[in-house]
Amino acid sequence: INCTIAKHNSHQLHDLYNLALNLSAEAIHIFMLVPVGCGVEIADDQMLEPERYEYILNEFYDLSKEAKIQTKATCSPHYFRIMRQRAKEEGITITPKTHGMAAMTKGCLAGTGVCFVSHKGEVFPCGYLPVNAGHVKKQPFKEIWKDSPVFMKLREPDLLGGKCGECEYKKVCEGCRARAFYETGDYMAEEPYCIYKPKIAKTR
Structure with a gap:
């Protein structure tokens, strides 16, 4: 269910x-x-x-x-x-x-473990994140999956913004990239619905 x-x-x-x-x-x-x-x-x-x-x-x-x-x-x-x-x-x-x-x-799999291909052939990190990563009618899917700048960025947790980028759990969580995009327009921004404060931030 x-x-x-x-x-x-x-x-x-x-x-x-x-x-x-x-x-x-x-x-x-x-x-x-x-x-x-x-x-x-x-x-x-x-x-x-x-x-x-x-x-x-x-x-x-x-x-x-x-x-x-x-x-x-x-x-x-x-x-x-x-x-x-x-x-x-x-x-x-x-x-x-x-x-x-x-x-x-792990947490968010967008562009790292899954992606979404629309009926038009557009490739997105997931079905909830409307950031175009390529088009299967213009480029082989294998190349898009391997080389898309969008996917490559999503596979670098150290590039995450705000407290997500500082968090000791970023590699197992990564925050929801779609919710970050909805709230800020930046799919690499910090997860807006998380209350956790990373250890590095607690020491400041």
Whole structure:
């Protein structure tokens, strides 16, 4: 079961999980709202505050530990920072056995692990990030994937702006590039819905 989490249903995480169990679903995947496409129309009313975002992802971490089915947080890059913070507190080593699929991937995969090709042949970092990285009718996809300046930039976490660029978790999180683009017009800007303060910033 896939479900977008927003203000109207963020209190129903456990209900959603129980529904998945009752329907004999094999997995529950939550998607944190990204303000693109039809999401733009509801963003002002439905985007979670950063503090609520943090709370929900911690709640999902707790749920995932007890879950009888597969769980996955998508478009939720903070989750991979939270998972490491919580595992460290618990003295747990993150492995596929202890944390399932989340142990084998990272936060934002735009242009690094996935991309999106439109029906016109346009190539974008992901389905939520409208930054053109090439066109398969003009250039082989393999070349676009390997050499696109947009993709090459996204693959350099040190180029991330603001606190994302300073964060010790940047290589496993990277922040949502689509949300950064929506808020600032810069897909490399800091994630606007993260409350975490990097260690380097705390020492200033």
